[in-house]
Amino acid sequence: MANSIIARLWLSCKYKERTCMISYEPFWNTLKLKNISQYQLIHKYNISAGQLSRMRSNSNISTHTINALCEILDCKVQDILIYKK
Template sequence: MIKYDPLWDTLKKRGISQYSLIKDYGIDKAQLQRLRSNMVVKTMILNRLCTILDCRIEDIMVYVPDAKETEQKQ
């Protein structure tokens, strides 16, 4: 499962609020909600976030193995 938990820490470190992403950078509210819920988002959004935050993709998202995936491998 892809999780976007690192995004919130990166935003805080860069001093950029979610409100600023919406108002100043044109990130859609629905996309932020998808990120909060660890749902699928377009790579275009991830690219924009990396540009805005001047960071790497690892600063925005992380892969966490799903329990079901781990069980299927065994």
């Protein structure tokens, strides 16, 4: 379901010639609030360093990763990403 939502948002932005993006800014705040480090995500929870790098640059990540992060951080999707127009 999340893939289809993201695809629709991307198409909407593409065809309206707007600059839209998914930002992972809430994720970094959630990490601090939950007192979990990137090191722990990589070594304890097996989150790929590459995925974290992609998040730092607001690049695409998989819904599998978003799901895993929500489970690890015991949070909602809104605590991981935000859609910005």
